[in-house]
Ligand SMILES: Nc1ncnc2c1ncn2[C@@H]1O[C@H](COP(=O)(O)OP(=O)(O)OP(=O)(O)O)[C@@H](O)[C@H]1O
């Protein structure tokens with residue numbers, strides 16, 4: 279059984295069909311890339327999966343149960359976490375506080391008016407692990423808003439990972455980054471995928487990143503699914519060349 | 528930045544408050560003025576729990592403050608001459624009303640939320656204003672006084688002794704403020720900061736934002752109704768203006784004036800507000816324009832409030 283099954287979803291905004299009859303299956307442990315030109319409907323597709331938007335028609339099944347109508351927070355509780363195309367963090371709080379909030383919510387402590395020393399210790403331990411994995415440790419007590427773009431992205435990814443998701447949706451994690459930052463984030467994603475065994479779907483424009491990371495690629499154009507296959511198949515596909523790669527080059 | 532009380536600042540604040548009745552007259556004040564500062568500071572800090580630490584603007588907090596006021600007044604006048612029961616009734620009335628109103632408006636955001644809080648506030652004001660026979664209408668509710676508190680072995684003469692009343696007020700203030708500081712340092716409190724910082728991120732971390740805002744709102748209103756109850760006891764009088772929109776505005780002014788990102792900011796704001804009101808109103812009728820001018824200057828030049836600017840000075 280696949281972890282995520284998107285069945286014929288369509289989303290229209292007063293006339294404009296942003297996503298049109300798209301289906302996708304993601305297996306446990308897979309790393310899937312979604313590519314397509316600007317305005318293809320990639321972010322809208324993520325919004326449908328994460329519950330930011332409801333589809334006009336179609337069905338979304340996660341881990342065997344229909345989640346099409348669930349509120350975002352409930353989808354998170356079931357194991358779907360996401361990042362955004364424009365970084366969404368808590369800018370005035372420190373990196374540590376950002377991560378701690380995510381860990382506490384994931385631990386079911388969100389309504390606790392106090393924490394036993396034992397629980398607080400467990401939270402701290404988990405936050406420490408996240409610092410270790412991400413290399414953000416040296417900037418733990420800086421406000422996130424002061425950090426470089428790349429570190430803010432990394433913080434957002436680690437916050438999402440703190441939720442122990444089964445499926446992680448990353449919307450253009452390397453957007454607006456220089457070569458070094460792109461490389462670092464790519465390595466981080468690769469590591470999380472390998473070590474944490476989390477399934478990942480990522481939207482990406484940078485072909486080096488995609489060919490480095492993805493097991494399979496789905497191509498969207500004008501709201502429709504154009505092709506799906508391994509990186510090599512997609513690179514060889516003529517339809518994709520003309521619709522996307524050709525235009526980008 | 529998240530400014531939970533720093534240890535040294537808190538020590539100074541508590542020391543000043545604990546000794547207030549002994550130096551207040553030396554600087555030309557009087558104990559009841561100190562009580563007024565502490566009561567209004569509690570109201571402004573309660574509002575700021577919502578405004579500064581959850582990022583939700585309410586222009587209707589006077590409604591719950593006023594329910595505290597009338598809860599005490601009506602209890603002492605008609606029900607039973609017991610100050611503590613009066614406080615309990617006032618707090619309960621404010622909290623229950625806030626829980627109901629909150630459930631109706633918690634989906635709204637920003638200015639829409641603020642507008643609806645005003646609208647609901649005015650409903651309570653008109654009830655107090657119109658229901659002459661019970662509330663005294665525009666004349667307010669008089670003909671009652673606070674009652675000394677029997678503590679078994681001893682008797683706390685809060686009626687005859689201003690200092691005793693001040694310490695009752697300070698005791699309630701301390702309990703409420705400690706509870707709020709504790710909450711803000713807890714996982715629940717951090718979810719509120721998260722909502723203030725970025726509601727979308729909070730929601731996609733799995734925080735049911737509306738539920739958390741409702742809880743913050745009810746907590747904030749509960750403490751503001753405690754302030755209202757104490758305010759009624761201070762004045763031995765319930766004034767319908769205590770639950771009108773301009774009273775809500777005063778609380779917002781105090782919070783912003785003192786610095787709404789600093790835990791103690793609204794206390795400073797309340798102190799400035801009350802002292803200015805006391806001194807300037809004896810000189811001129813137009814004391815409110817002085818407050819207004821001062822407020823505009825602070826907002827324009829020190830957006831983080833008076834305490835914010837003091838902090839920055841001491842940091843650099
Ligand atoms: N909330 C919305 N209301 C109306 N139209 C929208 C909305 N969200 C997206 N659209 C439209 O839907 C189309 C697809 O947008 P989407 O953001 O999904 O594209 P994308 O593939 O993520 O593009 P990009 O690569 O630029 O991020 C665009 O034409 C966009 O203007």
Ligand SMILES: [Mg+2]
Nearest residue numbers: 320321322363
């Ligand atoms: Mg996009």
